Amino acid sequence: MTKKISLNDKYILKEGKIFLTGIQALVRLPIIQKDLDEKNDLNTGGFISGYKGSPLGGYDLELFRAKKYLDEKSIYHQPGLNEELGATAVWGSQQGEFKDRGNKDGVFGIWYGKGPGMDRTMDVFKHANAAGASKFGGVLAIAGDDHAAKSSTLPHQSDHNFMSAFMPYLYPSGVEEIVRFGLLGIAMSRYSGCWTGFKIVSDVADSGKRYDTEIERLPIIIPNSESLGEYKDLPRNILYEDTPRDQDYRLQRAKGFAAQEFVRANKIDRSIWKDSNSKMGYYSREILQ
Known part of the structure; x- marks a missing residue:
């Protein structure tokens, strides 16, 4: 019997293989995040804001097309009037627990914007990253990079x-x-x-392939804090009462090193060729066909 295929499979299918473009994968991402939270008994919501621009020019349109599926998962998309207002709104999503009146354990936030738009958003990024993300929220900042200046005034x-x-x-x-x-x-x-940055280039955003949903079930390892040594007990998530000096101290002493421990535990960075006598190294993203 031939399996019935729907264009909506890219957002509703939980098992098997589907065709996805890079932009559609960015839309599927928060839906899968919500599913994972539910499996872990977390009642979370999602908030997405930013400003369109190549290579993320079609991202907001695809989010609007998927509104039905996002709404079902309590994921709200509100485009920003510009990049920094969108980032400020995402920053606010991490403060919901302070009001003690929400019905969510946390809200994960996603910001999107073209690379030059990130330039004008740096003040928000620096302050929001220093303030921190919430324990059951988290933020992904998606920057669309135009290396070749195909639609930008500068590379x-x-x-x-x-x-x-x-x-x-x-x-x-x-x-x-x-x-x-x-x-x-x-x-x-x-x-x-x-806040976690997320670099997207045109050949990734515009690509498409047969996508295996099995990758969504790979484990994510949460390391303990013992490796942070004397700074292991410093709070890393956003606080209601905080000072600029305390924020900077925790960022420099604990938060950055905690991110490194997470990368090591999940083997995100990998050495392909190892040679103890090497005097030079190359750093590159992998090219997946």
Whole structure:
């Protein structure tokens, strides 16, 4: 018997293989995050905001098309008037627990914007990352990079901005890694208290392939805090009462190192060729076909 195929499979199918583009994978990501939270007995919501721009130019349109499926999972998409207002709104999603009146354990946030839009959002990123992400929320900041300046006034890459804001960031190389790294990024944000950057380029956003949902069931390891040594007891998540000096101290002493421990535990960075006598190394994302 021939299996009936629907265009909606990309957002409702939980097992098997489906065809996904990079942009559609970014839309599927929060739906899968909500499913994982439910399996872990967490009652969470999602909030997505930002400003469109190539290579993420069609992301907001795809979110609108998937509104029915996002609403079913308590995931709300509100485009920003500009990039920094969108980021500020996402920052606010991490403060819901302070009001003690919500019906959610936490809200995971997703910001999106074109690389040059990230330039103008740096003040928000620095303050929000220093303040921290919530324990059951977490933030993924998706930056669309136009390396070749195909639709930008200058070539752009977001790596230096993420580093300047002391934000760990992930760089998926294909459709499956968008979902896998996205789930890891939100988990890392919750554990470390940092916002997690997410670098997307055109050949990833515009790509498409047969996607195996099995990757969504790979385990995510949450390390203990013992490796943080004397700073293991420092709070890493967002606090109601805080000072700039305390925020910076925790960011420098605990949160960044916690993100590194998460990366090691989940083997995100891998050495392909090892040689103890090497004097030079190459750093690159993997190219997935």
